[in-house]
Amino acid sequence: MKSNRSYIIIIVVCLLLIGLVLIVTQSKKKDYLTRGKMSYEKHCANCHGIKGEGLQLLIPPLTDPTWTQNDSIACIIKYGMEGKIMVNGKEYNNRMTGNAVIENDEIADLVSYIRKEFTQMPKRMTLKVAGEQILKCK
Numbered sequence: 001m002k003s004n005r006s007y008i009i010i011i012v013v014c015l016l017l018i019g020l021v022l023i024v025t026q027s028k029k030k031d032y033l034t035r036g037k038m039s040y041e042k043h044c045a046n047c048h049g050i051k052g053e054g055l056q057l058l059i060p061p062l063t064d065p066t067w068t069q070n071d072s073i074a075c076i077i078k079y080g081m082e083g084k085i086m087v088n089g090k091e092y093n094n095r096m097t098g099n100a101v102i103e104n105d106e107i108a109d110l111v112s113y114i115r116k117e118f119t120q121m122p123k124r125m126t127l128k129v130a131g132e133q134i135l136k137c138k
């Protein structure tokens with residue numbers, strides 16, 4: 001009888017632990033997108049718009065995977081860009097200043113958020129990939 005009861009206690013404790021682990025991993029998952037959103041609203045939304053819609057022919061939208069999936073998106077965020085570009089079939093010829101102080105982990109969250117919210121390709125950017133892109137910036 002006594003050992004039966006301790007089995008039950010062990011099983012209950014295990015279930016509680018599994019539940020706890022699930023809750024923690026789920027909230028971590030949400031976390032990077034929440035951080036990405038905050039960072040987007042702080043550094044990008046003033047120009048690109050709260051929904052990444054851009055502004056007329058002055059500022060391009062962030063909905064074109066040619067740019068959001070591009071291997072140089074981390075460089076654009078950090079160092080900016082200028083010159084003629086095509087976005088969603090429209091031509092833009094302007095200049096974006098960079099964010100020199102932004103860290104790689106913030107870039108990763110930011111790009112993950114943009115891809116998830118504004119494009120059909122919600123591929124998460126990892127810290128590792130952000131670092132690799134930054135090393136290759138020209």
Ligand code: HEC
Nearest residue numbers: 043044047059060061062067081082083092093094095096
């Ligand atoms: C001061 C206004 C401004 C801010 C702030 C700004 N951008 Fe830009 N961004 C531009 C302009 C203008 C261009 C087009 C540059 C060109 O014509 O070559 C651009 C181009 C881009 C592009 C490539 C084209 C496209 O639309 O996909 C990406 C990606 C981008 N910006 C991402 C970001 C992100 C992410 C942030 C926040 C970290 C940001 N930008 C902040 C003005 C801005």
